[in-house]
Amino acid sequence: MAFDGNTRAGKRKKKRLYLVLTTMTILVLAVGLVLTALEDSISLFLDPSELKERNIADGQHIRLGGLVVEDSFVKDSDGLTYYFDVTDGAETVSVTYKGSLPDLFREGQGVVLEGKTNSKGPFNASEVLAKHDENYMPKEVMDSLKKRGVYRDANEEESI
Amino acid sequence: MGEYAIFVWPSYAAVIVIMIAVGFISWKNKNRSEKKLTDLQSKFDNMNKQE
Amino acid sequence: MHKFANPARFLRISRLITPWCFILTLVSLVVGLYWGLFVAPEDYQMGSAYRIIFVHVPAAHMSEICYGFMAVVSVVAIIWKHPLADQSARAAAPIGAAFTALALLTGSLWGKPMWGTFWIWDARLTSELLLLFLYFGYMAVWEAIDDRVQAARIAAVVALVGAINLPIIKFSVNWWNTLHQPASLLKSGGSGMHPDMLWPLLISILAFYLYFVTVLLWRIQTLIIRRQIRGLQMRLADEKNKKGLN
16 A cells, blocks of 8 residues: 555556646646636625625626615515615615515525616615525524523624 | 425425435345356356366 | 455455444434424524425535545545545445435525525535536446546546535635525534534434445445456356367
């Protein structure tokens, strides 16, 4: 098993080992470079700060991600249109949406919105997707945590 | 399970069906090749005995 | 290592192990899935929909472990040229493909009610789909190339190059904005799961590992025996030829 550098077979094994190592190193570097260059297109959504920074022309199809601001959610009298704000902690964007909301949609939760940019009015979402965090807890545990005031919304500590 | 039953049950069903299928096919192939090998070996032994 | 890698010895030892692995797989799978489906408490946000985690996470985890295994034995195959290494990687591929397909399918069934979509082209989902195609590509190499030595060499290279995708899948949720959430099990400051939900998940993951070992050993045994059959068939044909000449 060991590399016996003195035999011819051992030398060949060593050569193959170096070949594998160098080829893999070069490949990893190349892939890493490509992924870094494509970072923007790999990322699924922009957050409100990025949206403001970039000054994207109106009418562009984008995805916007952030947390639904507490107490910002309003249902229109027609029962189908929703208004809410989305924030990343620094910037906030107002959103209108007409359609059905996923079950996980809640104030304080992460969402990803699809729609066209519009600098004159609220962001008009054509699709709303809810993000889930990595925490799982039984209902009863959550209730008792809330009762004792121990639980602080996970979203206050870590932004998505 | 409530309203999510239509998502939970198919998930478990798919996992169990595919895992059993892959496992069963692998086990069956092993048995089949084992049998073929013993058949072949006895054929080989018979041939050597005849000489 | 060469002692263990002797195919005849491998066959003998693995035949002793597989029945036990099989029994342990059955027990842990029944316990893990029953616990997850009927005993574990509902999640405070997702209700019962989260129960898909007990099959989704193990399948997704094994889809990566299996390809990692193939990559490691492929390195052994390339450097030490041991036939057992090639056969181990070849035997593992269909199991890994099944795990990957299940991870994608169960994830999709989980995504629809919770996220609001069956599919989205985010970095995690896309790289996992790429993994499925890598498995198919690897298996296609063995099917398409008749010369065994050459097929083994090309397959090993495919396994090794494809392994670059593994850290991308794992860290996609940290490197880029994705719809998929970050890891719950291995995060800083312990797991993000309550122990009542964590235990059935860990048992289910153990069951998937045992399943992988059991089925992998069966498949490697099959490949070794088929090799012995080919050797015997060749000798048989040789002897017949000799007799014909005499």
